Amino acid sequence: MSDATVNSPILVADVGGTNLNLALLIPEGPGFRLLRKARFRTQEERSLTEPILRFLAVDPFLRPGRACLAGAGPVVDGRIRLTNAPWDIDGPDLEGALGIPVKVVNDFIALSAGTLHLDLADPAQAIPLPHVDGSLPEPAPGGLVLVVGAGTGLGVGFLVTSPSGIRAFPSEGGHIGLPVYDEDSLALWRHLAEGLPGPPGAELAVSGPGLGRIFRFLVETRRVACTPEGAAILELSEETRPAAISALAESDPACGRAMVIFVDLYARVCADLCAAFLPSGGLFLAGGIAAKNVDHFLKERRFMARFERNYRDHLDRLARTTPVFLACDYDLSLHGAAHAWSVS
The missing domain is CATH 3.40.367.20 (Hexokinase; domain 1)
Incomplete structure (x- = not known):
């Protein structure tokens, strides 16, 4: 992948049973800066492609160089068969429609990856829960990170650090x-x-x-x-x-x-x-x-x-x-x- 693609905005999606959230982010330092986002009603859309094209049409000069789309379910051949939406996430089809590289991931891989970049000292991002004795243990560097999230369903994901880097995994x-x-x-x-x-x-x-x-x-x-x-x-x-x-x-x-x-x-x-x-x-x-x-x-x-x-x-x-x-x-x-x- 070229430097121009990596440094250009990335299109991201969080596909839930109720809401579809889309955003454009630009690489900035070790993270990303939010450029624009929008929310759509999942059940009111006929496909994922249509709201993405409407979202991108708002500013045709702000074009993403790649896309990463997250949804609930296992990824098979770049696709997620959704159980809580009237359509599926089809990475190869979207690559053809958008003309950019598209990656499809499980939603808890995305959430797990995001936790590594939270500022744990900022209560707007994360709140430490004191233990009954009042203690607040510090996370062990490189230790396994577990993410549990209740929303429309109950998701679980985890992160491990290996010699080859950080790996995120979904689970049932x-x-x-x-x-x-x-x-x-x-x-x-x-x-x-x-x-x-x-x-x-x-x-x-x-x-x-x-x-x-x-x-x-x-x-x-x-x-x-x-x-x-x-x-x-x-x-x-x-x-x-x-x-x-x-x-x-x-x-x-x-x-x-x-x-x-x-x-x-x-x-x-x-x-x-x-x-x-x-x-x-x-x-x-x-x-x-x-x-x-x-x-x-x-x-x-x-x-x-x-x-x-x-x-x-x-x-x-x-x-x-x-x-x-x-x-x-x-x-x-x-x-x-x-x-x-x-x-x-």
């Missing part, structure tokens, strides 16, 4: 078993298991739609009284329900309890994943839900209290020495896609 970790730690979580497990061919996975509860399922479970099983405001939430679309639950968490008992269970389950999922990955380089909570609900994670150190509560002492020690950060930079996936060009 969001589909590990739904944790059970008390009577409510056991009842929720049983509730979600009804009609399934196997045990419920974590994503069924630790995601935007999952928060709505937790709320419905609490109301339908009458574990918490349903107020008129709570009843109105049940009439909302699955897409808008999580924000409504979060907004009423301080005043509505069912919403408040749903958020508590959600954070507890998120913490237990992360604790189980940390036992498998041993992320001495840090655990990063990505995705929109955590970033929009920082107070619920920090209040009474709820997330960390559940994260550190394991059945063996050595697992407690592992949890207490794991650096944990909540990623707050909403452009993380876009910058990460730009960095993913060279790390995966």
